[in-house]
Amino acid sequence: MNQSNAIEIQLDEVSFALREPHDFTWLTQMGRVFRVFDQNDSGNISFGIDTGEEKLFIKVAGLKTVESVCTPEEAVENLRAAMKVYEDVKHPGLIHLREHYFVEGLYAAVFDWAEGECLHDHWNFDYYAAHPEVTPPARRFRNLPTEKRLAACQVLFSFLEETARSGYVAVDLYDSSILYDFHTDRLTVCDIDLFVKAPAVNDRGEGYYGSERFKAPEEYILGAAVDERTNVFTLGAILFGFFGDFTSEQIQRRYTEKRFVPCPESAWELGSSAYRAICKAVSLERQDRFATIKDFADAWAQSLA
Numbered sequence: 001m002n003q004s005n006a007i008e009i010q011l012d013e014v015s016f017a018l019r020e021p022h023d024f025t026w027l028t029q030m031g032r033v034f035r036v037f038d039q040n041d042s043g044n045i046s047f048g049i050d051t052g053e054e055k056l057f058i059k060v061a062g063l064k065t066v067e068s069v070c071t072p073e074e075a076v077e078n079l080r081a082a083m084k085v086y087e088d089v090k091h092p093g094l095i096h097l098r099e100h101y102f103v104e105g106l107y108a109a110v111f112d113w114a115e116g117e118c119l120h121d122h123w124n125f126d127y128y129a130a131h132p133e134v135t136p137p138a139r140r141f142r143n144l145p146t147e148k149r150l151a152a153c154q155v156l157f158s159f160l161e162e163t164a165r166s167g168y169v170a171v172d173l174y175d176s177s178i179l180y181d182f183h184t185d186r187l188t189v190c191d192i193d194l195f196v197k198a199p200a201v202n203d204r205g206e207g208y209y210g211s212e213r214f215k216a217p218e219e220y221i222l223g224a225a226v227d228e229r230t231n232v233f234t235l236g237a238i239l240f241g242f243f244g245d246f247t248s249e250q251i252q253r254r255y256t257e258k259r260f261v262p263c264p265e266s267a268w269e270l271g272s273s274a275y276r277a278i279c280k281a282v283s284l285e286r287q288d289r290f291a292t293i294k295d296f297a298d299a300w301a302q303s304l305a
Helices: 072-088 122-130 137-142 146-165 228-243 248-256 272-281 293-304
Strands: 007-011 014-018 032-037 044-050 055-061 097-103 106-112 178-181 186-189
Touching: 014 032, 014 044, 055 072, 072 097, 072 106, 137 146, 137 228, 146 186, 146 228, 146 293, 228 272, 228 293, 272 293
Parallel strands: none
Antiparallel strands: 007 014, 032 044, 044 055, 055 106, 097 106, 178 186
């Protein structure tokens, strides 16, 4: 984190950095602040609030955050636009939006709190490196029994089918967008801010939204169509992480070569039939993939039967 010219803010149990001070009385009046998520580049900062009766997740735009790559005004417009997506895409596996509004020159979105741990909590990576005795959530999830991970997959299939039915394309969906509650074995998709209405095209070229660990080829090409076949690829790449083993060198190739590379079948857990299905999902040529998430789901289920 670039902390130059940043100031430290303390709210109840949490501390974080901003570029300028802000009076958070409006937030602390809602309840006790027990979590903060401030290390992202969207310009948003999020809080966990305990009202005494329930927990809430509050996403706030308009502050001068340390990591933001956009202006506070752009962050506000982006968050406001995202609210339509949460209102249109209804699924039990998606975090539930309650309300959204302007407050103190900012924009706030209020969600139900979703219990769970992020499957790509990059803000904790330095801590894990310094504390090898701590098992990160991604590794804990990978160590779960196969049946539990397969059940989690079904939530993602169902969610992306509903996304398509609602007329949206999932953009910037990756393991940081996924929470898993190890106590209840519940998976929650927690961030769909950048989902877009279909039809959609890549309007940013190589800088199109998404993690390079999961992006489809068209997500690097300016003007290319981004659609349900793209989401088939994204889901296939995510599921490779659930059931395939990758070396650090293989993962690094995704960044240097700007393309997803499947693990070898010898490093795949679920057998040849499922391996063939998932390799079809992540075909570099769009026309070679499943046309829809439903087609992928059906082939996946048949491969595991």
